[in-house]
Amino acid sequence: MAGIKVRNITFKYPDSEAPVLKNISFDIRPASWTAIIGHNGSGKSTLARLIDGLLIPTTGSIEIDGVRVDETTLGIIHQQIGFVFQNPENQFVGATVADDVAFGLENRQIAPKEMEKRIDSALEMVGMTKYKDVEPINLSGGQKQRVALAGILALMPEVIILDEATSMLDPLARKEILTLLKKLKDEQNISIISITHDLNEIELADNTIVINNAQIVKDGPTADVLKNKKLLTEIGVGIPVSQQLQSLLAARGINLPNKYLNLEELKYWLSQQLQ
Amino acid sequence: MAKSAVTVTNLHYTYPNTTKEALAGVSLTIQEQDFVAIVGQTGSGKSTLVSLIDGLLQPVSGQLKIAGLTIDASTKADQLSKIHHHVGFVFQFPEQQLFAETVAEDISFGPHNLGWSERKIQEAIDEALMRVGLPLELKTRSPFALSGGQMRRVAIAGVLAMQPGILILDEPTAGLDTQATNELLALIKKLNDNGTTIIMVTHQMEQVARYANRVIAMNEGAIVADTTPQQLFSYPDKLTKLSLTLPASVEIAQFLNNNGAKLENTEPLTLEELANEIVKAMEKNND
Numbered sequence A: 001m002a003g004i005k006v007r008n009i010t011f012k013y014p015d016s017e018a019p020v021l022k023n024i025s026f027d028i029r030p031a032s033w034t035a036i037i038g039h040n041g042s043g044k045s046t047l048a049r050l051i052d053g054l055l056i057p058t059t060g061s062i063e064i065d066g067v068r069v070d071e072t073t074l075g076i077i078h079q080q081i082g083f084v085f086q087n088p089e090n091q092f093v094g095a096t097v098a099d100d101v102a103f104g105l106e107n108r109q110i111a112p113k114e115m116e117k118r119i120d121s122a123l124e125m126v127g128m129t130k131y132k133d134v135e136p137i138n139l140s141g142g143q144k145q146r147v148a149l150a151g152i153l154a155l156m157p158e159v160i161i162l163d164e165a166t167s168m169l170d171p172l173a174r175k176e177i178l179t180l181l182k183k184l185k186d187e188q189n190i191s192i193i194s195i196t197h198d199l200n201e202i203e204l205a206d207n208t209i210v211i212n213n214a215q216i217v218k219d220g221p222t223a224d225v226l227k228n229k230k231l232l233t234e235i236g237v238g239i240p241v242s243q244q245l246q247s248l249l250a251a252r253g254i255n256l257p258n259k260y261l262n263l264e265e266l267k268y269w270l271s272q273q274l275q
Numbered sequence B: 001m002a003k004s005a006v007t008v009t010n011l012h013y014t015y016p017n018t019t020k021e022a023l024a025g026v027s028l029t030i031q032e033q034d035f036v037a038i039v040g041q042t043g044s045g046k047s048t049l050v051s052l053i054d055g056l057l058q059p060v061s062g063q064l065k066i067a068g069l070t071i072d073a074s075t076k077a078d079q080l081s082k083i084h085h086h087v088g089f090v091f092q093f094p095e096q097q098l099f100a101e102t103v104a105e106d107i108s109f110g111p112h113n114l115g116w117s118e119r120k121i122q123e124a125i126d127e128a129l130m131r132v133g134l135p136l137e138l139k140t141r142s143p144f145a146l147s148g149g150q151m152r153r154v155a156i157a158g159v160l161a162m163q164p165g166i167l168i169l170d171e172p173t174a175g176l177d178t179q180a181t182n183e184l185l186a187l188i189k190k191l192n193d194n195g196t197t198i199i200m201v202t203h204q205m206e207q208v209a210r211y212a213n214r215v216i217a218m219n220e221g222a223i224v225a226d227t228t229p230q231q232l233f234s235y236p237d238k239l240t241k242l243s244l245t246l247p248a249s250v251e252i253a254q255f256l257n258n259n260g261a262k263l264e265n266t267e268p269l270t271l272e273e274l275a276n277e278i279v280k281a282m283e284k285n286n287d
Helices: A044-051 A074-080 A097-107 A114-126 A141-153 A171-186 A198-203 A224-229 A231-233 A241-251 A265-272 B046-053 B079-087 B101-111 B116-133 B137-138 B150-161 B177-191 B205-211 B229-233 B237-242 B246-260 B271-286
Strands: A004-011 A022-027 A033-037 A059-064 A079-085 A159-163 A190-193 A209-210 A214-221 B006-015 B023-031 B035-039 B061-064 B069-071 B087-090 B164-168 B197-201 B213-220 B222-227
Touching: A004 A044, A022 A059, A022 A209, A022 A214, A033 A044, A033 A198, A044 A059, A044 A159, A044 A190, A044 B061, A044 B069, A059 B101, A079 A141, A097 A114, A097 A141, A114 A141, A141 A265, A141 B079, A159 A214, A171 A190, A171 A198, A198 A224, A198 B023, A198 B061, A198 B101, A209 A224, A209 A231, A209 B116, A214 A224, A231 B087, A265 B246, A265 B271, B006 B197, B023 B046, B023 B222, B035 B046, B035 B205, B046 B164, B079 B087, B087 B150, B101 B116, B101 B137, B101 B150, B116 B137, B116 B150, B116 B229, B137 B150, B150 B177, B150 B229, B164 B177, B177 B197, B177 B205, B205 B246, B213 B229, B229 B237, B246 B271
Parallel strands: A033 A190, A033 A209, A079 A159, A159 A190, B035 B197, B035 B213, B087 B164, B164 B197
Antiparallel strands: A004 A022, A004 A059, A209 A214, B006 B023, B006 B061, B061 B069, B213 B222
16 A cells, blocks of 8 residues: 655746645645645646656655656656546547556456456446447446546556546546446555545545645545635636535524534534424 | 516427537527526537527527517528627637737627627627626736736626627636626626526526526426526426435525425525525524
């Protein structure tokens, strides 16, 4: 299980003057779910690419499971990290679903027999076994994103980075993918880092890191971050339904419990009051 | 009496090289200044229907009447393209179609195609930018140097510049953050208040609840509901069958009543309405 240590990183794109990220440090525990949130352009996608070694920090260091990310360790790093992008359409290379899942394995020169096994088990994990021989083009958005995920699971990573991976899905498909990821995290001990502005996705995270103007402005338990309405509004994430409803009820004179309630907890609390 | 903006009669459409009908006999009337939401699963026929209304596809059979034009299987291509004088279409992720070197040039593309004079085009560019809430200084900038939300506004300005009476939007807020989403919806609402007929394809039931006066649900190429949002949400089982969700306000109200509460209105369209219902029910409990 891989933990991640980020120390004092600053990153500047070659053609720009201001750094996208300034002096960022944080830790991610093994087998935890971390949401990274912030405005469009806050540097959160850059951060994900730095962790994956797709970009190298201008200064500072990143360690994955004790290995420092740099040009010489990318091979090892990419064995530990899988990256799911926003648009599944841009990620397909194979003629069939199985071919597509095989792509990453072929690049790693895995023996054909072992490959077969891994493809089957990855497709099973994402519930796409019966689509094995289907052309990816004939799948729905949610199914495509599951296949992209299977391609990554086949490589047995310890960390999965989701870069707005559910933002193009319809609400039902999004719910399915998130439920699946939650299960993978719990059963396979995979760490998840999700770059997102979807509140449902944020609510699944153990910890949330908020980035604004190239810096970390908050890093703590998700419940603490989601309580902070001012901060959420500032970074354009919006306020969770549970918090909006609690404010509306408080404004109407209802006394609410003095702690963070997520939507499920609020629904149960309300239903007790209304018996 | 409201005038009809679009009348569709028994419309059928099948994509080339396929056998299954994408639209299997659709009829509907949209009134001027309606705000219509079209909902349904991927593949239900929503996009096909709006593409036909925009003249991007030609019906296999059946008829459309839009702004005095009648379109059917025998309509000539030049006649079909006249629809673009009346109907604007904002595609999904419209910023991906930006292409010009400057914002002004990008916005002027549609008006040029309509053969407008240079002066009219310049006025239309300024007005469209103001309508989407972007400063005129951006005119000379590259659209690719803008933020995602701004790029989408430029793309929408390009459609608005043609001053369509009917505006079709396909998932206009997909991929935008909450703030950009709310701003864009406020803009669409304002256009609607000022007389534009809105046809919006969406998966977001909160948006249907808050903005649409009418909702059309599609499944397998047919219309399965054509009603008010409130009515549609009062059949949660039907929605589940269509793989559609309820807006949070309705979902919470129905959960509460299924668990012993007695809210009078189980389809509150906003969280404010829901809060009022909850307070009313609590007061009654205390009496």
